[in-house]
Amino acid sequence: MRAGFACDPAQSRGRLVAEEESAFRSCFQRDRDRIIHASSFRRLKHKTQVFVEHEGDFFRTRLTHSIEVAQVARTIANALGLNTDLTEAVALAHDLGHTPFGHTGEDALHALMAPYGGFDHNAQTLRIVTKLECHYAEFDGLNLTWDTLEGIAKHNGPVKEPIPYALAEYNALHDLELHTHASAEAQVAALSDDVAYNNHDLHDGLRAGLFTEEEICALPIVGPAYAEVDRLYPDTDAYRRRHEGLRRVFGAMVADVIDTSQARLVDAGCTSAQDIREFGRPVIAFSDGLWAELKQIRDFLFKNMYRAPSVMRQRALVTKVVEELFPIYMADLSLLPGRWHPEAQAATDDTTRARLVADYIAGMTDRYALQQHAQFTGTDILHDGS
Template identity: 55%
Template sequence: MTGPAHLQGIGFGYRPRAPYASDPARTRGRFQQEEESPTRTPFQRDRDRIIHSTAFRRLKHKTQVFIAHEGDHYRTRLTHSIEVAQIARALARALCCDEDLAEAVALVHDFGHTPFGHTGEEALNDKMARWGGFDHNAQSLRVVTRLERRYAEFDGLNLTWETLEGLVKHNGPLTDRNGNGIAGPVPHAISAYNELHDLELHRFAGLEAQCAAIADDIAYDAHDIDDGLRAGLLTIDMLREVGLPGRILRAVDERYPHLDPVRQGHELMRRQITLMVEDVIATARANIDALKPGSADDVRDCGRALVTFSAEMAKEEKELKAFLYKNLYRHPSVLEVRRRADRIVRDLFDAYFAEPREMPEGWREGLDRADDRIKARDVADFLAGMTDTYALKEHERLFDRTPDLR
């Protein structure tokens, strides 16, 4: 199935597209065939469907690093996704790729995250261990192919092959050419869908998905610093001792010797994003020039990602991540809140599994007669879709005492 060739014209926001970019006029189509839009490309429609979905709205009250109750100005999954989309779109524009596809992958990449961030995912994965575990990337695929129920003719959002490929493989291939999982077994949700709609799990994703993947790294490297400074868990002086932020802060000090700490932090964040984006663009262009892919399929067959940091920036980025892991993600106050959030997720899973009738109408039907695997997966779907605030309210409804996450 191909997209509408007439949308390649200037009248629909056409930008020069490189031969290695994904072309919406030559999309591999949707699982459920639909009439094309006369005014939007298939990738624009994907982006719009993602933005109007229930899962997208729920990201507003899902944790990034800090639990939402800790303050209104910390990032949530929604604000993070918007920031990732802005960076992904800038990268795609510089590389003459399809900006709408890059934006769509960026906006959908966190749909499968549980309440309370990675804490919720780890708790749910442990609870689901007997039934294949829980993986947020696989859950994102379930959301957009099954759990969203907005259309009369199909479940999910019926996104294009390219957007689904980017969602599943934005961090690289999942299998080797023989179908063996590269980092362990492929999550069941992905392998089951792949049997129906081959996403070519052994190949790399197109450049647009690669732009979204590295934009995710750039965004949280900078913005977790910003949130850490706001929370008082990081200081400007601490950051002076870390390679990348340290050299940026020296330049800021030289130009603005009397700048207050709040503005120092903002200067650091924006300059760091700019440096990383410019590094990626230069490195990707060099990779493209060296390998000369002539099509999107050539990109998939390159055997490695083309949208990457330079060796020098990759080293600095790795050092920064190690710093953040030690001083922010593993800070005692963050770990204590995570411990309490973990208890909430585990309690809720046990309560719903023991008594499915505690779940709302539309989730509980037939589960009293279902086997444990089906029941557990349904409970996991329901729990994963919760916002932090809804999870807290449900825990307060079902239990006498609920941990304080403030």
């Protein structure tokens, strides 16, 4: 049964461009489906999480990560009586704005864009779904509902000054009430992101040999999970032991979010989605105890995975790819594909030119960015190391 504070598609604030409603899909279902069919969603298949895309077929990409986040989000939303379609739409869209090479690419592009308003992947997601996807005859973007756009813009909380350039640009046209919290559905999507990456980064780090089971068993949540597996299945092989251990870590995080959020929602006494937005603090959260334990896991991953010497070497190389591609395109916008030429010809100032180049580079997959860099510089940077 749907709770009173859940978002109701019948009460959606609608789309910027009015459309006739579907006879058999709610507006939030249509949002989810449009995201799945978007070009930017397909490109997530070849965008990295932590490792560069070419390094192995078993490591998570942005696409597999987004699917995992959506699965977790639907489970939590359903348990809390929320709208699962809206939750899934926000979860599937949340990483569309990521550059090639993950946060490394974003850091490089943000530095390059500093004179032109900076770059923020969350704001870029909104730019993609409101402008850069160009498939529909009647509008740019996907023409998603206000509710989904709001969730994309502020699933991590109210947006504080200075508002990222791309987000401020759209908000001036279509007010997303950036000063308030998002719906409970969007908050679930945000927490599901934490659940997914904390779990799968442990798995990917083990696969990459950056740390061992023995090391992670010293961590909270993880140690008790593996101990239970050893008690129940003392003779299981190492591969199954890993899977059984990490799925219990996953389950512990999900159960904690559900239990904590149920209690918070009761205490909040909200009776509508708007009450949730105006409540003043998140209603979806981990417990204080588990949040402190997750911090220990994140600190471990930061030291042993995100800042591992092998990962840092790759970060330095792919940073150079972005840094060298940007001025090449800035100097000659005709290098952009043909469909970009009308906008390129209309770009008469440096900021407009830079935003166009940033849009193009941000949309690249890892492999395409590497190919373009090799074409322009004659350097296979990951193999030459130069």
